[in-house]
Amino acid sequence: MSDLGRKRRPYAARVPMAERREQLLDAALRIIDRDGYDGVSIDAIAKEAGVTRPVVYGAFESLGPLLMALLERQQQRALLQLFAAMPQDESKADPAGLVRQAGPALHQMLLDDPVTWRAILQSATHAPEEVRARIENYREQVRLVVERLVAGALGPRVDAEVLSHAVIAVLERFGQLVIADPERFTAERLTDAVVALLGRAPRHVT
Amino acid sequence: MSDLGRKRRPYAARVPMAERREQLLDAALRIIDRDGYDGVSIDAIAKEAGVTRPVVYGAFESLGPLLMALLERQQQRALLQLFAAMPQDESKADPAGLVRQAGPALHQMLLDDPVTWRAILQSATHAPEEVRARIENYREQVRLVVERLVAGALGPRVDAEVLSHAVIAVLERFGQLVIADPERFTAERLTDAVVALLGRAPRHVT
DNA sequence: ACAGAATGCTACAGTTGTGTAGTAAATGGA
DNA sequence: TCCATTTACTACACAACTGTAGCATTCTGT
Numbered sequence: 001m002s003d004l005g006r007k008r009r010p011y012a013a014r015v016p017m018a019e020r021r022e023q024l025l026d027a028a029l030r031i032i033d034r035d036g037y038d039g040v041s042i043d044a045i046a047k048e049a050g051v052t053r054p055v056v057y058g059a060f061e062s063l064g065p066l067l068m069a070l071l072e073r074q075q076q077r078a079l080l081q082l083f084a085a086m087p088q089d090e091s092k093a094d095p096a097g098l099v100r101q102a103g104p105a106l107h108q109m110l111l112d113d114p115v116t117w118r119a120i121l122q123s124a125t126h127a128p129e130e131v132r133a134r135i136e137n138y139r140e141q142v143r144l145v146v147e148r149l150v151a152g153a154l155g156p157r158v159d160a161e162v163l164s165h166a167v168i169a170v171l172e173r174f175g176q177l178v179i180a181d182p183e184r185f186t187a188e189r190l191t192d193a194v195v196a197l198l199g200r201a202p203r204h205v206t
Numbered sequence: 207m208s209d210l211g212r213k214r215r216p217y218a219a220r221v222p223m224a225e226r227r228e229q230l231l232d233a234a235l236r237i238i239d240r241d242g243y244d245g246v247s248i249d250a251i252a253k254e255a256g257v258t259r260p261v262v263y264g265a266f267e268s269l270g271p272l273l274m275a276l277l278e279r280q281q282q283r284a285l286l287q288l289f290a291a292m293p294q295d296e297s298k299a300d301p302a303g304l305v306r307q308a309g310p311a312l313h314q315m316l317l318d319d320p321v322t323w324r325a326i327l328q329s330a331t332h333a334p335e336e337v338r339a340r341i342e343n344y345r346e347q348v349r350l351v352v353e354r355l356v357a358g359a360l361g362p363r364v365d366a367e368v369l370s371h372a373v374i375a376v377l378e379r380f381g382q383l384v385i386a387d388p389e390r391f392t393a394e395r396l397t398d399a400v401v402a403l404l405g406r407a408p409r410h411v412t
Numbered sequence: 413a414c415a416g417a418a419t420g421c422t423a424c425a426g427t428t429g430t431g432t433a434g435t436a437a438a439t440g441g442a
Numbered sequence: 443t444c445c446a447t448t449t450a451c452t453a454c455a456c457a458a459c460t461g462t463a464g465c466a467t468t469c470t471g472t
């Protein structure tokens with residue numbers, strides 16, 4: 001008797017809040033990686049995670065905060081990787097040496113966790129307005145570090161602020177190139193190009 | 207009696223197709239400039255232009271083709287400005303001289319038509335997938351020109367392809383900086399920074 | 413085993429946007 | 443002037459997504 005109504009959906013495994021949140025963030029990240037930011041919605045995340053929307057609303061206020069949490073998590077990871085790959089020793093290195101050191105490390109970092117980096121590099125432009133501000137915030141953090149590196153490597157006579165913007169822009173574009181076509185844009189090729197360009201510049205003068 | 211129905215909307219002025227299309231593109235551009243690509247919809251465009259949706263559907267198949275047409279139009283203008291500002295004279299000018307020449311011209315170009323450039327630089331990547339391909343197309347067009355310039359200015363021993371990506375990335379970021387804060391990022395300051403990096407010409411003198 | 417808390421599901425109402433059919437007004441030529 | 447054509451408007455059906463109320467199930471502690 002009583003299969004009159006359609007079959008009820010089987011209950012998804014019950015999961016403590018903290019873990020559920022992680023699952024949902026993972027689901028959102030998969031969607032972003034597969035379909036871009038356009039494909040992300042509460043509904044899509046719920047489906048991807050195999051639960052219903054109210055479950056998502058139980059874990060996050062709405063889509064904005066969810067994406068914010070995701071960004072927070074991924075950037076936490078990304079920044080750790082990034083600062084590990086970037087020499088903090090900013091003072092004495094010559095520009096070319098610095099590039100030769102950081103370039104391959106950054107390249108490897110991209111290949112180690114392409115999902116995170118695709119989400120971040122794409123998102124810089126593609127994310128909802130609400131999230132964009134926070135991305136800018138992080139970018140600025142990174143830029144300040146780069147600004148100190150630039151000042152250290154090229155001396156006080158250069159416009160470190162402007163150049164740090166340029167460096168970040170180049171790094172981001174290179175990152176996109178590497179992710180899009182790793183065969184074509186190898187660490188060696190990219191660093192060589194930069195070093196060749198820097199080779200024309202005068203050494204650090206103090 | 208007979209105010210039973212709500213008042214009928216007054217008819218918008220009738221306009222030949224070609225002109226209507228322009229109006230709609232203008233409306234779309236205003237929306238993009240004001241609210242970003244997120245705010246753009248057939249509905250929003252109709253409202254902005256002071257007509258109803260069927261009018262828009264009369265002029266364009268749907269949102270995709272409309273934005274495509276807009277992009278086409280703005281790019282036409284932008285590329286004209288751009289190629290006017292960039293010396294086609296790719297012969298063996300020194301890099302610094304090239305920057306000193308093109309920098310201020312590009313800067314002026316941004317200030318002359320900020321709406322077009324904001325649409326292209328700020329939110330270009332934020333556009334619907336359909337439109338993205340065409341934006342990439344345009345970027346590639348420009349990049350090829352830059353690649354020739356780079357090869358011409360720096361000689362055949364550099365990796366012109368990679369460096370052209372870098373140059374485009376820097377130009378776009380600088381463009382965003384200028385649009386966001388023209389007081390802070392002047393043509394002089396930006397060109398000086400690049401020239402100093404290239405390490406050729408002496409500091410700017412007026 | 414068995415309440416009650418914790419968690420998930422269904423169902424519904426609301427919002428925003430799309431696309432179209434049918435109707436009303438304006439326009440231009442006979 | 444009057445009718446055919448062009449252009450615009452109203453109204454509807456549909457789709458995707460949001461957010462919530464109330465019911466169903468599972469889990470936990472005793």
